[in-house]
Amino acid sequence: MVRWGMVIDLDKCTACQACVVACQVENNVPPADPTIDAQYRAIHWLRLLEYREGEYPHVRTRLIPRPCMHCDKPPCVKVCPVGATNIGSEGIVDQIYGRCIGCRYCTTACPYTVKYMNWYRPRWPEEMKKAFNPDVTIRPKGVVEKCTFCSHRLIKARERVRAEARELGPGDYIPACVETCPSNAMYFGDLENPNGTVFQLARSHRAFKLLEDLGTEPKVIYLSEGE
Amino acid sequence: MVIDPKVIEAERELVAKIDQDEILFKPILSTGKGFYLVAAALLTIVVLAAYAYLAQFRYGLGVTGLNTPTYWGVYITNFVFFIGISHAGTLISAILRIARAEWRRSITRSAEVITVLVLFFGAGNIIIDLGRPDRLLNVIYYGRFQSPLLWDVVSITTYLTASSIYLYLPLIPDIALLRDRVKGIRHWFYKVLALGWRGTERQIHWLEIAIAIMAILVIPIAVSVHTVVSYVFAMTIQPMWHSAIFGPYFVVGAIFSGIAAIIIAMAIIRRVYHLEDYLRPVHFDYLGVLLLVMCCLWFYFTSCEYLTVFYGAEPVHLAVFYSKITGHYAPYFYAMLATCFVIPFAILANGKTRNVTGCVIASIAVTIGMWLERFTIVVPTLVNPRLPYERGIYMPSWVEWFIFAGCFAFFTLLYMLFTKLFPIVSIWEIREGREKSLAEVEERLRTYLPFKEEVSSKK
Numbered sequence: 001m002v003r004w005g006m007v008i009d010l011d012k013c014t015a016c017q018a019c020v021v022a023c024q025v026e027n028n029v030p031p032a033d034p035t036i037d038a039q040y041r042a043i044h045w046l047r048l049l050e051y052r053e054g055e056y057p058h059v060r061t062r063l064i065p066r067p068c069m070h071c072d073k074p075p076c077v078k079v080c081p082v083g084a085t086n087i088g089s090e091g092i093v094d095q096i097y098g099r100c101i102g103c104r105y106c107t108t109a110c111p112y113t114v115k116y117m118n119w120y121r122p123r124w125p126e127e128m129k130k131a132f133n134p135d136v137t138i139r140p141k142g143v144v145e146k147c148t149f150c151s152h153r154l155i156k157a158r159e160r161v162r163a164e165a166r167e168l169g170p171g172d173y174i175p176a177c178v179e180t181c182p183s184n185a186m187y188f189g190d191l192e193n194p195n196g197t198v199f200q201l202a203r204s205h206r207a208f209k210l211l212e213d214l215g216t217e218p219k220v221i222y223l224s225e226g227e
Numbered sequence: 228m229v230i231d232p233k234v235i236e237a238e239r240e241l242v243a244k245i246d247q248d249e250i251l252f253k254p255i256l257s258t259g260k261g262f263y264l265v266a267a268a269l270l271t272i273v274v275l276a277a278y279a280y281l282a283q284f285r286y287g288l289g290v291t292g293l294n295t296p297t298y299w300g301v302y303i304t305n306f307v308f309f310i311g312i313s314h315a316g317t318l319i320s321a322i323l324r325i326a327r328a329e330w331r332r333s334i335t336r337s338a339e340v341i342t343v344l345v346l347f348f349g350a351g352n353i354i355i356d357l358g359r360p361d362r363l364l365n366v367i368y369y370g371r372f373q374s375p376l377l378w379d380v381v382s383i384t385t386y387l388t389a390s391s392i393y394l395y396l397p398l399i400p401d402i403a404l405l406r407d408r409v410k411g412i413r414h415w416f417y418k419v420l421a422l423g424w425r426g427t428e429r430q431i432h433w434l435e436i437a438i439a440i441m442a443i444l445v446i447p448i449a450v451s452v453h454t455v456v457s458y459v460f461a462m463t464i465q466p467m468w469h470s471a472i473f474g475p476y477f478v479v480g481a482i483f484s485g486i487a488a489i490i491i492a493m494a495i496i497r498r499v500y501h502l503e504d505y506l507r508p509v510h511f512d513y514l515g516v517l518l519l520v521m522c523c524l525w526f527y528f529t530s531c532e533y534l535t536v537f538y539g540a541e542p543v544h545l546a547v548f549y550s551k552i553t554g555h556y557a558p559y560f561y562a563m564l565a566t567c568f569v570i571p572f573a574i575l576a577n578g579k580t581r582n583v584t585g586c587v588i589a590s591i592a593v594t595i596g597m598w599l600e601r602f603t604i605v606v607p608t609l610v611n612p613r614l615p616y617e618r619g620i621y622m623p624s625w626v627e628w629f630i631f632a633g634c635f636a637f638f639t640l641l642y643m644l645f646t647k648l649f650p651i652v653s654i655w656e657i658r659e660g661r662e663k664s665l666a667e668v669e670e671r672l673r674t675y676l677p678f679k680e681e682v683s684s685k686k
Contacts, residue, residue, distance in 0.1 A: 049615055082366060105374070111613050121286075144358075
């Protein structure tokens with residue numbers, strides 16, 4: 001069985017945030033205007049985490065891209081009262097917007113705080129409305145949304161390979177952030193395929209996962225920065 | 228101690244003077260101007276709250292002060308608080324009934340009503356908190372029992388059903404009394420509700436059995452309800468929520484705030500309907516002692532919880548801990564300590580200040596304190612997520628305050644309406660107390676101790 005996972009090489013990452021922008025555009029996430037930002041209500045399926053280390057003047061900031069971890073044991077799926085948050089057979093943690101009742105139990109249960117609430121109806125700048133991605137649902141107000149590893153791309157890829165009468169190969173399905181990364185710091189693929197890059201990188205001695213001790217078994221693996 | 232028959236006789240005469248509990252029927256049979264004025268004031272607040280909710284319904288939860296990562300705030304605090312208050316009634320009255328505490332007779336009804344009414348506001352706040360209240364039924368269509376929220380749905384509906392039955396059963400004989408007194412449409416109303424009660428031996432026998440069963444049944448249900456409410460938090464792995472003592476801690480807090488609510492309600496009823504003869508200082512004294520016991524238990528649980536976190540010193544837990552001890556939530560935390568422990572303990576531990584006024588002051592403090600307790604449990608954990616996000620300060624918006632006030636006003640209004648429809652002091656139980664229990668208690672006392680006659684007769 002396929003298990004989709006992502007590897008982010010922090011040595012290569014330049015924190016340029018191209019992935020953040022690509023994600024917003026791909027998934028029809030409304031850009032946060034300053035008022036929304038000031039209310040701490042901006043939605044970022046993927047964002048940079050700022051780890052500050054040390055005391056002044058020896059301060060160092062690490063910036064880490066943070067998508068949804070797509071845990072194998074997701075605390076958010078466990079607590080959802082209606083099964084709106086669910087984990088698919090290939091390990092993608094998804095949200096059914098049409099079923100979500102907006103109780104925000106998943107958002108509070110997620111130790112990574114990767115889930116976002118639509119406090120209002122989403123608003124876009126006029127120009128962006130013409131550039132919606134037709135493959136991704138626009139979320140109504142009052143529901144929770146999250147990174148889906150661009151699962152709509154998986155559906156499209158499946159359709160494409162079926163039309164071409166072949167198996168799904170590496171590179172057929174890649175989320176927007178990974179596709180965009182200018183420094184090739186992000187990798188995406190099957191964590192169960194021993195010949196794949198992701199499989200091998202995930203076993204690197206530099207590999208670590210965020211809050212690994214919580215037992216959530218994330219499928220986003222980071223490669224630590226060298227010295 | 229043997230009760231002097233003369234005392235009993237004197238008591239009986241006094242009872243005859245108060246004309247068969249006429250004063251207990253009075254609120255139902257006549258309504259003064261004050262009632263309408265207060266009702267109108269409360270209704271205004273309810274309308275304002277409804278307006279606030281409509282705004283929220285229309286524009287979304289954005290009109291609240293909630294944000295990322297503070298996804299839960301006043302509504303969830305209210306939910307836990309109101310469900311807590313509901314433990315007043317049924318649980319206390321059931322325990323007192325089972326323990327055959329004779330002083331319960333004039334207070335059980337007023338407590339049971341609190342339970343049933345306040346549960347609607349507990350459950351109601353969850354619905355208010357939903358981003359999509361229109362999809363509420365998804366909980367039934369797609370309900371997943373792995374989610375603690377589903378456990379809540381089940382236990383709260385069970386509790387509401389059980390406590391409604393438990394309120395209704397002891398109400399039947401009183402409804403029958405009213406049925407025989409009023410005419411017209413109200414007669415018809417009481418006639419239907421009285422279920423043909425005639426007060427025969429057989430009916431009384433079955434009613435007593437039914438009440439006894441419900442009194443026992445309602446205790447585990449009530450305990451389970453607040454345990455499950457705490458599980459909503461404790462089952463997640465969030466710092467200072469993921470704690471095994473949360474179940475009992477919440478139950479203790481619930482009973483604590485519940486007793487406080489009864490005392491406040493009793494004091495108001497007593498003053499407004501002139502029931503000083505029924506709700507006496509001794510009732511306040513006894514409830515005050517109960518409140519004191521719960522106050523100490525609450526303090527014990529609170530110190531257990533905070534000491535464990537502090538000594539364990541895990542950074543994520545400490546972040547939440549210090550946000551309460553020295554951080555932004557310190558004012559709430561210390562206000563909670565003062566109102567939940569310092570004030571009530573100081574008042575209630577002293578026999579001289581444990582009078583009606585003292586008990587009421589302590590109870591008001593506890594009610595405020597227990598709301599703050601719920602608030603300092605819900606919010607600081609959410610404001611301090613594990614990963615380094617920039618975090619906002621949660622300040623409830625006017626919508627949340629209006630709805631909060633509206634809940635209180637609506638509850639009070641419904642409570643007032645209840646006192647206008649049904650006797651707020653159980654009349655038949657008072658009468659039963661006079662007619663049967665006085666002798667029963669003496670009989671029971673005799674079984675506890677060796678008495679001269681008994682010992683000599685055995686010889």
